[in-house]
Amino acid sequence: MTTRSPELRRDPVTNRWVIFSPARAKRPTDFKSKTPQNPNNNNNTASCPFCIGREHECAPEIFRVPGDGPDWKIRVIENLYPAVSRNLERSDNPGGGGGMGFPARVMTGFGFHDVVIEGPVHSVQLCDMEGSQIGEVLLAYKKRIEQIMSIESIKYVQVFKNHGASAGASMSHSHSQIMALPIIPSSVSARLDGMKEHFDNTGKCSLCEIQGGELLINETSHFISIVPFAATFPFEIWIIPRDHSSHFHELDGEKAADLGGLLRLMLRKMSLQLNNPPFNFMIHTSPFQATGWQLQYSHWFLQIVPQLSGVGGFEMGTGCYINPVFPEDAAKVLREVDLPNGGFN
Amino acid sequence: MTTRSPELRRDPVTNRWVIFSPARAKRPTDFKSKTPQNPNNNNNTASCPFCIGREHECAPEIFRVPGDGPDWKIRVIENLYPAVSRNLERSDNPGGGGGMGFPARVMTGFGFHDVVIEGPVHSVQLCDMEGSQIGEVLLAYKKRIEQIMSIESIKYVQVFKNHGASAGASMSHSHSQIMALPIIPSSVSARLDGMKEHFDNTGKCSLCEIQGGELLINETSHFISIVPFAATFPFEIWIIPRDHSSHFHELDGEKAADLGGLLRLMLRKMSLQLNNPPFNFMIHTSPFQATGWQLQYSHWFLQIVPQLSGVGGFEMGTGCYINPVFPEDAAKVLREVDLPNGGFN
Numbered sequence: 164m165t166t167r168s169p170e171l172r173r174d175p176v177t178n179r180w181v182i183f184s185p186a187r188a189k190r191p192t193d194f195k196s197k198t199p200q201n202p203n204n205n206n207n208t209a210s211c212p213f214c215i216g217r218e219h220e221c222a223p224e225i226f227r228v229p230g231d232g233p234d235w236k237i238r239v240i241e242n243l244y245p246a247v248s249r250n251l252e253r254s255d256n257p258g259g260g261g262g263m264g265f266p267a268r269v270m271t272g273f274g275f276h277d278v279v280i281e282g283p284v285h286s287v288q289l290c291d292m293e294g295s296q297i298g299e300v301l302l303a304y305k306k307r308i309e310q311i312m313s314i315e316s317i318k319y320v321q322v323f324k325n326h327g328a329s330a331g332a333s334m335s336h337s338h339s340q341i342m343a344l345p346i347i348p349s350s351v352s353a354r355l356d357g358m359k360e361h362f363d364n365t366g367k368c369s370l371c372e373i374q375g376g377e378l379l380i381n382e383t384s385h386f387i388s389i390v391p392f393a394a395t396f397p398f399e400i401w402i403i404p405r406d407h408s409s410h411f412h413e414l415d416g417e418k419a420a421d422l423g424g425l426l427r428l429m430l431r432k433m434s435l436q437l438n439n440p441p442f443n444f445m446i447h448t449s450p451f452q453a454t455g456w457q458l459q460y461s462h463w464f465l466q467i468v469p470q471l472s473g474v475g476g477f478e479m480g481t482g483c484y485i486n487p488v489f490p491e492d493a494a495k496v497l498r499e500v501d502l503p504n505g506g507f508n
Numbered sequence: 509m510t511t512r513s514p515e516l517r518r519d520p521v522t523n524r525w526v527i528f529s530p531a532r533a534k535r536p537t538d539f540k541s542k543t544p545q546n547p548n549n550n551n552n553t554a555s556c557p558f559c560i561g562r563e564h565e566c567a568p569e570i571f572r573v574p575g576d577g578p579d580w581k582i583r584v585i586e587n588l589y590p591a592v593s594r595n596l597e598r599s600d601n602p603g604g605g606g607g608m609g610f611p612a613r614v615m616t617g618f619g620f621h622d623v624v625i626e627g628p629v630h631s632v633q634l635c636d637m638e639g640s641q642i643g644e645v646l647l648a649y650k651k652r653i654e655q656i657m658s659i660e661s662i663k664y665v666q667v668f669k670n671h672g673a674s675a676g677a678s679m680s681h682s683h684s685q686i687m688a689l690p691i692i693p694s695s696v697s698a699r700l701d702g703m704k705e706h707f708d709n710t711g712k713c714s715l716c717e718i719q720g721g722e723l724l725i726n727e728t729s730h731f732i733s734i735v736p737f738a739a740t741f742p743f744e745i746w747i748i749p750r751d752h753s754s755h756f757h758e759l760d761g762e763k764a765a766d767l768g769g770l771l772r773l774m775l776r777k778m779s780l781q782l783n784n785p786p787f788n789f790m791i792h793t794s795p796f797q798a799t800g801w802q803l804q805y806s807h808w809f810l811q812i813v814p815q816l817s818g819v820g821g822f823e824m825g826t827g828c829y830i831n832p833v834f835p836e837d838a839a840k841v842l843r844e845v846d847l848p849n850g851g852f853n
Contacts, residue, residue, distance in 0.1 A: 168593060168596055169591065169596075169616070169617025170615070170616060171615040171617055171690070171691060172613060173613045174613075178694070179694050180691050180693060182591050182592060182617060184592070184617065245514075245529075246514065246830045247514050248514050268517060268518045268737075269515060269517050270517075271514075271515060271516070272513060272516055272527060272528065272529065321825045323822050323824075324821055329818060330818070331820020331822075340821070340822070342822055344826075346516060346828075348525060348825075348826035349698070349826075349827045350826050351826060353827070392613075444821065445824055445825035446825075466824075468824060473674060473675075474819065475670040475675060475677075475788060476668030476669055476670050476675070476676065476685070476788035476789065477591075477666055477668050477676075477687055479811075479813060480668050480695065481664075481666050481689075481693035481694075481695050481696060482696075483689070483693040483694065483695070
């Protein structure tokens, strides 16, 4: 372990400052989850509505990816407890405090909140699947996003996965979620501003420029995985398409399978190195209505965050995070995780 | 409980959208912490370096507030594991990736990270103290901030308290922290932008305008406590000075005691209503170098957040939070908590 002074870094993409503070750190190889997830040991299969054969207990199905015979491989369904409602008209300032004649402060909670059941069997988690199977899950996201795109008042779609109770998952059956919103959220605006600033300064897309170098973990034909320059969280990972692409839903079948393989590798490395931590992943895409100019500097990516530490008052107050592991140290550890067959099979 | 449709609100101060989603909620009165804090029951007093008589085990003292005889009432000390270092020169782009000739992306981690030990006795938490004693803690923050102000490269000071392990506290002895930074963090800039937008639109300070109404919890001579219009978290509380004031360190002795009483009341109400939840509080002040124009629309406040739920991929991806409790419902519950003597004694 290198003994280093604390350092502040501002990421060109998120445009946020992060404090790297090795004085608080264990050695990078000593980070382990204190709440490891062992979903195969859980005993609530009998009551899981996401399992095959219990479809009638779920909210309505939107579509399914058929499997062999009568079975299904993937189901996209409505969320039984949606945070936003598909049954509302969008309207600004529907009444109540806040409407004051200038930019809207109140809106009805119109939107879509869907669930992607990633497989029919309770014990099979995403990282247990083949890369091509994970690719099919990614293509299910794409298909659902393309359906939602036709609705004019939807501005942004957030695809995310919560794995483990402390990462926000209420169900242990492998699933992810798609939330479609009538607004562009603040973190998305900040990211676009950061990418624009980089483009204005250099004439180049901030993510096309990344070659990896000492931040590289692994690479495939179409994607690279890195620890970002100013990673907000220890062992945070970004998977970035090599070719410039603003929207996740531009993904085709070949690239989906390629990404599925790299995502699987990252989840398996993280699981082995960090003791099966709870984790989140998020797909950071562009707003639907992004214009020609924005498409030049906006580049989608997938962010994976293992849940190794909580958030305190400093982070809540400032939006500035303290990360005890330098990104180049985390990348080295993850690059060198030794999986059977290099982890691709 | 009113059955309501989900609603999106954008707070005029934080300028962030929040989704209010009652479909996911229990009744507002049913929210209870699942990890209640019982610091008086903890058994590690014997090894606590913050206790009186063990001062030699701590990092260096900066100052103390004397008590009767040889005792002290409050100590301000250096953090033994500081996230930023007082022993560095501030310098932009000290080398390594990211320095590219335009706005700095790397800085040495210069700054101050101090601890305020709020009392000498392990079993006494902040909400057990009299309002006037809490006022003395607030004046200790003020004194330390005024010392730090003289250092030109410090741009912002964040005062915060983590109470309970899941709120980020590593020590159970009652304490808070002061972090002084060479940057203005992103959440602070966003807040100033939000306040400026409101001022530009209305000619009025966004916090001077707040009268409370159905969002009011309690009020004193100099302060009001409310649940904010677009509260990010369930049962989040803001304490706001009635008179316009940009910087927390403008607080005088009379107002400090008044604020101490109201802070005590809020902590006691929260503790009784929500089952001793872990919590954070943060003081949101203005950057040291705020100019005359900024001073007109920037108004400091204290934010209290009980930790009742975690953060998942949606919040991490978008910066947009889902709150299951409408602010006016949370305010009503907190307004009506029945404490002996109204809770002020």
